[in-house]
Amino acid sequence: MIPSRASAIFMAALLGGCTLHSPSSRMDAAGTAPESWSATREARSGVDHRWVKTIGGSPLVSLVDEAQRANPSLQASAARVDQAAAVAKIAGAERFPTLGAGTQASRQKQNFLGQASTANTFGVSLQAAWEVDLWGKVRSGAEAAMADAEAQQQNDRALRSSLAAQVSKAWLAVAESNEQVALADQAVKSREESSTLVRERFERAIADDGGSAAQVRLSQTELSTAKSDLERRRGERERALRQLELLLGRYPSGNVASGAKLPKLPAIPPAGLPSELLLRRPDLLAAERQLAAAGRRRDQAVKALFPSISLTGSLGTSTDQLEDILKSSAGVWSLGGSLTQPIFQGGRLRGGIEQAEAAEREAAANLQRVVLDAFGEVEQSLIAEIYLRRQEQELTHAVTLSQDAAERAGEEFRTGTGGVLTYIAAQNRQIEAASALVSVRRLLLDNRVNLHLALGGDVVLRGP
Template sequence: MKRRETVMLMVVGVVMAGCRAQAPMAELKMEEKAQPGLGWRAPNGRKTEAEPTAWLDQFDDEGMRRAVGEAVASSPDLKAAAARMAQAEARAVRAGAPRFPTSGLGLRTNEDWRQVVAGPGAVIRQQQSVYALNVDISWEVDVWGRVRNNANAGRANAEAAADDYAAARLSLAANTARAWCNLLEAEWQTRLGENTVASFRRNLATVDSNFDKGVPGVTALDVRFARSNLASAEANLENRKRGRDESRRVLEALMGRYPAGDVATSGRLPTLRGEIPAGLPSTLLLRRPDIAAAERRTAAALQQAKASRKALLPTFRLTGDARTISEDLAELIDTDKIIKSFVKSMTQTIFQGGALRADVKLADAQVEELAQRYASVALTAFREVETALAAGVYLEGQIAALRKFAEESKEAEKLAVSQYERGLTGILNVLESQRRAFDSQSGLIRAENQRLLNRIDLCLALGGGF
């Protein structure tokens, strides 16, 4: 009867151990003042339950989508993240292995010499092979759930690694999109710099000609001013070329290419196709992979803390052994010759110098650390969304003002050139009006790119797919 109960206990244990380990969700603990409301607080943080999806479609640029696709397919960093995910999955399998019985099979052969009577008065020595087969099975009965807690912790850590991979993939997509926009801005700034140099070169030619002709009011000082402006514009152009070259190589490296500096672009800053739904603050916790990873690590630490406490309790183990010895290899599996043994044992640690209780304190401290990090990651996510939402409003206002600035500066430049040609103003007013016109255009290009980068930041902060 006892043997049947023991066998049933082992069968039930194996079946239960075969179930997939799963660590419960960890609670997000935040102070009341840090908790979000029902909607976003930013100026354009409209309350909406729509979820952000496929954010690359917000940008009217097929080249950007191709660049992101190439980066995701070829990036060594992302492949390294995938390898880390595979490692974590293997560790999870190892952590769950103690749920199952361990078994071993041994086969041994010995060569013995023995004396054999060959006839009356005749004894000979004969070599004889002896075979031994041994099968042993051992299983720790998870009475307290310690083994299950360790398996749950391993599975939660594997899930955290999968979330890390998703976060790395999303971050790579966002960084590639940012690099694409930065390169386009650099190309526009370079073209603007080339136009500036060409304009200042024409100014210098005009001033030189007027000075040589002895036009009244045109002095050597005017020539010097025109030359210094041209030299400054040429230096600025070289700096912009350097920035364009660096932007190309950054983008190529993100795409997994050799940074040769010859990547081609669409030649224009992409336009935005409307607003992106921000969703609700509560759903952000479910979308962002970095938050999910922090939660899974906290859940794993909770399971490990439980296992540490249960390590103070007795351990129960079932051990079985079956062996047979035969001179004939074919008779090793003869059931009549099998010798069986079955042992039940209990082990209770008495003294380890306080190591086990120190493990409990260590695990509790790790839980607290990861729980606070979880809250910090969530708070950072809320900040990033709110900041990006607010920045979108301010950038729209800034761009509107810069467009007005650029229009007025262009008209002022035309007026200054017209008055200079009629002898109504000096060259300094012309140079200053041209400088302001080019500065306003440069600032407008920079602000329009900042709006694109802010939209990418918002998409990254909101999580979801791309």
């Protein structure tokens, strides 16, 4: 009866452990969120989780989906999530007893007063040991590891969204490069036309300002400059293609589909309330989980000052005959316990508390910094949208005017009523305005990607 009673006591102590829970939210340490965004008073709730398709349609969705599957950085992040989960599992296992089985065999010879004797000993045993987490020290460490794992999961979410944004911007860079190459090619044709007109006037020796050799050289200079700019634009497109391939996890050979064009700017997504940002942005949630983990580690450091209680037990057999090793008549068992109170550690435990407290203060400050940066990113994207739209509007007007001016200057030059300098200057303005408009359209789309990222929505690629 004694062995079974001892086993029952041991199991009761084992089952008395408390269940682990993820540390409660400490987002209150982030400070008070403003009631509304300063750049907009609109506060519709929710975000566009399908913003990738909203911006680039199915072609961009396919590229982001490929990157999500093949990008090495994302694969490394997934491995870090698995590592953090394994660490949390290891930390949680410390709350439970260790159980091991073993066998032993020995042969001993003794000489006493000329008498020799030999003894054999055989046995099997089952050993158990458990540090009773009476004060919750081990539980605090396990919950800290759990919060670390949750933080890593949020970091992975943030990286996935960031990768989607990088692929989107790289795709938009390719699209802009395609349009800039087309504009540069058109500029070369315009320069060729104007150079031909100037040369013809010179050859006919027309006695006006279009008939000088200097103006011929000027038109040829503009043509060479336009050709140089075309090659520059082509080089930018090749670099953009290779950057996109790297994000996709491909070898940068420049073979990715390159027919993209800048899409129309979609409607601005709902910004919601600043307080909602604290509940959905993965980098904010990761920083909060890191603060929660730091708080649990501070608790663990404080509880290290308390006594530790350990229980040990074993059950097995011991016999001098190998064939009797599994017989119950050869059974042996033992139970033991110990209580240890730290008295002098040379300041190690107190130093551990100070270190944990400082780490918690650092995590709190980091949370406040990340929250402030997040608010700033949303505000900057919202205000940039306003001024980029105004810039786009003015450049659209400038393109219309410059096209009309270039056409009139060309007509006047052909009829001999206009000068070559005016003709070339009008062409320059038209080329510059058209190129600037394409760049601003791309900046608007890039800023829209930044806004979606700043609002903290998940990236949903498929589904209704």
